[in-house]
Amino acid sequence: MLHNSVRTHRTALELTQTDLGGLVGVTRQTVAFIEKGEFSPSVTLALKLAQALKVNVAELFWLEEEEA
């Protein structure tokens, strides 16, 4: 199961969803979906998000076990 800390890092930089979307080339809805964990973005987008948010990809996205 994929988890992420996009919202945490985005708000830390005082960026709106629209801002971040603009920086990485996607819409604010896409940013919202990712923050909600609704889908797994492409590595390309993940790398762009990491770059925009100034963190490692691994800090931004990680896998966790499912609960039993």
Added chain:
Amino acid sequence: MLHNSVRTHRTALELTQTDLGGLVGVTRQTVAFIEKGEFSPSVTLALKLAQALKVNVAELFWLEEEEA
């Protein structure tokens, strides 16, 4: 533009495309496509590949500028 070093790390571990696909849950064709750079896999798959190949995601996938 997305680049990757999947093949280098895979062969270093003496894994076949089929082996690697099995480890991360995709077909050998998908591994082949990724090695050829035909598409940008999901972060989930990228994280699994990094884990299987024992490297950081950033060592496995990175963005480079387009040529003019």
Added chain:
DNA sequence: ACATTATGTTATGTCAACCTAACATTGAAA
């Protein structure tokens, strides 16, 4: 010579990752 394994490659299909557009809600600022 034959079989097997690894890889290349193409065709076709499905579903998820994106898009645009629209409308609702919240909170802050004038």
Added chain:
DNA sequence: TTTCAATGTTAGGTTGACATAACATAATGT
């Protein structure tokens, strides 16, 4: 109170990330 920015959310459409299947080739082993 009114306005506006930020976010939530949903509907409907397009494209790309996967799958399966098939066939071809090169290399290895028997």
